[in-house]
Amino acid sequence: xxxxxxxxxxxxxxxxxxxxxxxxxxxxxxxxxxxxxxxxxxxxxxxxxxxxxxxxxxxxxxxxxxxxxxxxxxxxxxxxxxxxxxxxxxxxxxxxxxxxxxxxxxxxxxxxxxxxxxxxxxxxxxxxxxxxxxxxxxxxxxxxxxxxxxxxxxxxxxxxxxxxxxxxxxxxxxxxxxxxxxxxxxxxxxxxxxxxxxxxxxxxxxxxxxxxxxxxxxxxxxxxxxxxxxxxxxxxxxxxxxxxxxxxxxxxxxxxxxxxxxxxxxxxxxxxxxxxxxxxxxxxxxxxxxxxxxxxxxxxxxxxxxxxxxxxxxxxxxxxxxxxxxxxxxxxxxxxxxxxxxxxxxxxxxxx
Amino acid sequence: xxxxxxxxxxxxxxxxxxxxxxxxxxxxxxxxxxxxxxxxxxxxxxxxxxxxxxxxxxxxxxxxxxxxxxxxxxxxxxxxxxxxxxxxxxxxxxxxxxxxxxxxxxxxxxxxxxxxxxxxxxxxxxxxxxxxxxxxxxxxxxxxxxxxxxxxxxxxxxxxxxxxxxxxxxxxxxxxxxxxxxxxxxxxxxxxxxxxxxxxxxxxxxxxxxxxxxxxxxxxxxxxxxxxxxxxxxxxxxxxxxxxxxxxxxxxxxxxxxxxxxxxxxxxxxxxxxxxxxxxxxxxxxxxxxxxxxxxxxxxxxxxxxxxxx
Numbered sequence: 317x318x319x320x321x322x323x324x325x326x327x328x329x330x331x332x333x334x335x336x337x338x339x340x341x342x343x344x345x346x347x348x349x350x351x352x353x354x355x356x357x358x359x360x361x362x363x364x365x366x367x368x369x370x371x372x373x374x375x376x377x378x379x380x381x382x383x384x385x386x387x388x389x390x391x392x393x394x395x396x397x398x399x400x401x402x403x404x405x406x407x408x409x410x411x412x413x414x415x416x417x418x419x420x421x422x423x424x425x426x427x428x429x430x431x432x433x434x435x436x437x438x439x440x441x442x443x444x445x446x447x448x449x450x451x452x453x454x455x456x457x458x459x460x461x462x463x464x465x466x467x468x469x470x471x472x473x474x475x476x477x478x479x480x481x482x483x484x485x486x487x488x489x490x491x492x493x494x495x496x497x498x499x500x501x502x503x504x505x506x507x508x509x510x511x512x513x514x515x516x517x518x519x520x521x522x523x524x525x526x527x528x529x530x531x532x533x534x535x536x537x538x539x540x541x542x543x544x545x546x547x548x549x550x551x552x553x554x555x556x557x558x559x560x561x562x563x564x565x566x567x568x569x570x571x572x573x574x575x576x577x578x579x580x581x582x583x584x585x586x587x588x589x590x591x592x593x594x595x596x597x598x599x600x601x602x603x604x605x606x607x608x609x610x611x612x613x614x615x616x617x618x619x620x621x622x623x624x625x626x627x628x629x630x631x632x633x634x635x636x637x638x639x640x641x642x643x644x645x646x647x648x649x650x651x652x653x654x655x656x657x658x659x660x661x662x663x664x665x666x667x668x
Numbered sequence: 669x670x671x672x673x674x675x676x677x678x679x680x681x682x683x684x685x686x687x688x689x690x691x692x693x694x695x696x697x698x699x700x701x702x703x704x705x706x707x708x709x710x711x712x713x714x715x716x717x718x719x720x721x722x723x724x725x726x727x728x729x730x731x732x733x734x735x736x737x738x739x740x741x742x743x744x745x746x747x748x749x750x751x752x753x754x755x756x757x758x759x760x761x762x763x764x765x766x767x768x769x770x771x772x773x774x775x776x777x778x779x780x781x782x783x784x785x786x787x788x789x790x791x792x793x794x795x796x797x798x799x800x801x802x803x804x805x806x807x808x809x810x811x812x813x814x815x816x817x818x819x820x821x822x823x824x825x826x827x828x829x830x831x832x833x834x835x836x837x838x839x840x841x842x843x844x845x846x847x848x849x850x851x852x853x854x855x856x857x858x859x860x861x862x863x864x865x866x867x868x869x870x871x872x873x874x875x876x877x878x879x880x881x882x883x884x885x886x887x888x889x890x891x892x893x894x895x896x897x898x899x900x901x902x903x904x905x906x907x908x909x910x911x912x913x914x915x916x917x918x919x920x921x922x923x924x925x926x927x928x929x930x931x932x933x934x935x936x937x938x939x940x941x942x943x944x945x946x947x948x949x950x951x952x953x954x955x956x957x958x959x960x961x962x963x964x965x966x967x968x969x970x971x972x973x974x975x976x977x978x
Contacts, residue, residue, distance in 0.1 A: 368876055394879045401880040407873035411895040421881035468881070 318344050318379065318475030318508045320365060325374035326386070327360055334360040336532040338374070342510060347502055349511040349519040352529035353555070358512045361529075362478055365510060366401055367394035378476070400469030400477040400507075404484055406461045408453045408468070414440070415449035418467045439471040442501060459490045466498070476508045483518065495521050516556055520544070528552050550663045553599050560637050563665065564598045566590045572598060572662070576633025581612050585660045599661040602627075602640040607647065610656025619649050630655065713739050713950040723947050739951035749952070752930045758844055759851070759915060759931065764908045766852040768901065771859025775867055776889065778860075788864065792857035799854070803921030806850045810836035810922075840928045847929060850918050855911065859904050866900035867893065899974060906967040913960055932956050 320342040327335040335357040342348045350358035363369045364384060365376060373386040383392040408417050418436045427435070440446050443463040453461055462482060469477055479498075483491045499522045502509050513519055519526045520540040528536045528543060528551075536548040547553035550561075564572040566587050574581045583598065590596050607628075617636065618629040626646060628639045630653065639655070647653055714736050716725045727733035734741040743749055778787045794802065811820030812835040818824045823833040836846045870893055878888045894901075916933035919925055925934040932952060940949035 366876075366880060394876070395882045395884065397880075398882075399880055401877065403873045403877060405871070405873050407871070407877040409874060409877075409892060409896075420878070420883075424882045424887065465877075468877075472881070 319377075320476055320508065320510065321377040322361070322365070323375045323377070325361070325364060325371045325376060327357075327364060327369060327371050333532050335364070335371075338529075338532075338534050340527055340534060340537055342508060345506045345508055347499065347509045347511065347522055347524045349513055349523040349526045350529060351513055351516065351519040351526050353514060355531075356529040357532040358514075358527075358529050359480060362480055362510060362512050366399060366478055367392060367397050398472070398474055398476075400472060400474035402462075402465045402469050402477070402479045402482045404481040406453075406458075406465040406482075406485075408461050408464050410453050412452075413449065414445065414451050414453070414456070414464050417453070417464055418449075418471050420468065421472045435471055436467075439467040442470060443467045443497075459486055459494070462486065462494065466501075470501070470505070470507075473505075474507065476510070477502075479509065479511045481512055481514070483513075484515075491518075498522065528555065530555070545659075547599075547661070550597065550599070550666070553661065553663065558602050558638060558640075560600045560602065561663075562598045562600070562635055562637075564596055564662075566592055566594045566596055566662075568592060572596065574598065574632075574635070576635045578633035581632075583657050583660065585657075585662060587662055590662055595665050596662045597665055599663055600637070600657055601659070602638045604658040604660065605630075605637060605639040606656045606658060607639065607641045607653055608645065608655075610654045612655050612657070614653055614655050616647050616649050616651045616653055619647060621646070709950045709953055712946055713954050714947070716947050717945045719946055726947070739947040740955070742948050743951040743955045748930070749932075749935060751928060752932045752935050755844060755929065755931050756913060756915075759848060760909055760912050762845070762848045763851045763855070763912050763915075764905060766848070767855045767859045767908055768863075768905055770852065770856045771861075771904070772863050772901070774856070774860045775864035776893075779864065779867055788860065791860055794854045795857045797854070799917030800921050802850055802854055803918050806846075806853075807837075807922050810846055812836065812838070837923050838927045843923060843927050843929050847918055847922060850922070851912070851915065854918075855908065859908065862900065862904050863897070866897040870896050899970065903967060903970050903974075906963050906970070909963045910960055910967070913956065913963075 322338055322340050325335055325338045326333065338357075338361060340348075350361055352358050360369060364371050367384065370391055371384055371386040375382055375386070375388075376384040378397070381392075382388070382390050383397060384390065409420070412420070415436055418439055419432050422432045422435055436449070437446070440449060443466050445460065445463050445467060448456070448460070453464065456464070462485075465482070482498075483494050486494065495518055498509075501507075511519075511522065523540055525538060526536075526540055526543055527534050530551055536543055536552045538546075538548075543552060544556055547556060553559050554561075562574055564574045564583070567573050567582070569587060570584055571582050572585050572587065574583055585598060587596075612632055614630040614632040614637070616628055617631050620627040621643075624643055626641045626643060628641060628647065630637045630639050632655075637655075641647065712719055714723050715721065716723050716738075722736055723738040724733065724735045726738050727735075732741070774787070774791055778784045778791075781787065797805070808819070809821045810823075811818070812823055812833055813819060818827050818833055820833075820836075822836065826833055834842065837843050874892060874896070875888055878892050883891070914933055915931055916937065919929055919931055919934050920937070923929045925931075925938060933956070936949050936952040936956065939945045939952060
């Protein structure tokens with residue numbers, strides 16, 4: 317059973333709660349990413365699963381076994397947890413060759429030499445590093461070192477693998493390549509993976525489910541698509557992708573009123589739990605505003621050509637909207653344009 | 669190319685002479701206090717006891733004579749010097765391994781406890797005492813009274829368990845070990861400090877990666893930590909070898925070099941200021957320098973390597 321379960325886990329450092337009441341079940345063979353801004357607690361959570369930190373409250377289960385418990389004082393040290401882990405800085409041992417690095421966990425369990433060679437060669441071929449066994453880490457590029465770390469984590473055929481922002485030190489193109497490779501490997505080998513990242517694109521591309529975290533709390537645990545299209549919360553909506561927030565008032569079951577400082581506009585939007593007359597915040601993604609025809613008139617304040625899309629800042633009265641238009645039709649700065657607001661969401665007005 | 673030169677303001681250009689003017693004061697001090705004494709020492713080693721005649725004047729008929737190197741013959745082959753060499757070798761083997769091993773052990777252990785700073789301060793404290801002070805303290809520790817009353821700490825302990833008192837400093841065999849213990853007591857703090865700093869420089873993630881892969885603490889220490897700090901250990905060892913070769917105070921204060929405990933530096937001192945044999949003393953000094961040179965070269969090379977790695 318390679319299911320990992322966190323139940324109400326809390327961890328505090330010097331009166332600052334790094335992780336608060338986190339509960340999540342990572343199923344067998346699932347790829348779950350922990351996504352959030354710096355300091356949100358994702359790395360602390362990963363380290364608690366690995367056993368480098370102990371939760372102050374709550375329990376962590378591997379399958380049915382409790383590996384860490386805050387209250388009951390149970391703790392299984394990292395060397396007994398049978399995990400594979402890849403660190404952000406790769407953590408390959410500089411004084412050992414690539415072969416020795418990958419062979420290390422096998423030698424710890426005293427595997428015989430013939431088997432070691434076979435297993436290491438297999439692991440190196442999985443990450444496409446065949447033939448580089450006798451090189452030393454300082455003779456390899458960053459990407460290659462990362463693959464060594466990956467091979468070392470895979471060589472014991474772990475059921476659960478933990479990755480802590482493994483691609484942050486790589487250049488953009490390599491990062492993209494490695495994303496697909498890692499995801500590919502995971503699917504092929506059926507490993508449960510817990511992946512920490514602050515890069516949304518990574519989380520979207522690779523995960524089966526994503527845990528969006530901020531300040532120690534999990535805001536939403538869902539498939540990437542649901543997180544993007546149905547964010548549970550203003551923070552999630554803001555953190556994932558681009559979004560516009562406009563204050564509005566609910567008029568009836570399907571309509572809200574926008575006051576833009578010069579006039580009012582009615583916008584069709586599902587109002588969910590809101591009541592008539594309530595104030596709310598309308599959230600619109602840039603690609604959900606259609607240009608060229610529509611009930612609202614705006615002026616183009618800025619247009620940036622990005623190749624595949626155009627990034628516009630459009631003034632709707634005194635409100636500035638960020639809109640993405642397709643590359644086929646180009647509107648220029650200063651032009652007046654009609655627009656229509658498509659899919660949108662409502663959130664409560666900000667507490668402050 | 670000269671156009672670059674023209675653009676540099678005149679005040680920043682240095683002539684050929686200027687650098688020499690800056691260095692001259694240091695050069696004067698160095699030649700007076702280092703270069704001149706060195707040359708003088710070498711010259712004296714080729715002359716006899718009161719430097720009136722060349723060293724060959726000390727030759728005795730019927731015995732081997734090295735001519736002008738007569739003093740070196742004494743320094744290298746006389747039985748007194750051979751004892752001193754043997755003792756120095758013992759000192760090097762035991763004190764260097766003792767201080768480095770103890771220093772490493774304490775550095776590793778102190779790293780893991782809450783009272784780390786206190787522990788390290790206590791271990792380092794003996795280094796703050798002068799060698800002479802240490803010699804006096806330990807002389808009391810090792811004191812042997814021929815009567816019933818033992819004022820030395822060790823012998824007092826032995827007395828309470830009904831064991832016979834030991835004359836630590838005069839018994840051959842034990843006395844050298846007793847002196848080396850004092851040396852280790854003094855210098856462990858030095859090794860510990862440097863090795864503790866090296867330990868803290870090992871990236872934690874490397875250790876965590878080893879633990880996640882199933883390694884026990886013992887394995888982590890021998891296979892990961894030790895190889896990574898090996899360059900520092902090498903520097904510490906060579907520095908300690910140089911220190912040990914110069915040992916003088918401990919031996920002089922505690923036994924005066926008697927009872928077979930003499931080391932090279934002691935002999936040098938006694939030849940110069942007791943026997944007034946300046947030729948022999950300077951020859952011994954030169955021998956000591958020659959022995960230290962390889963260790964120094966190794967040390968400097970290692971240090972430069974480390975600097976280059978930054």
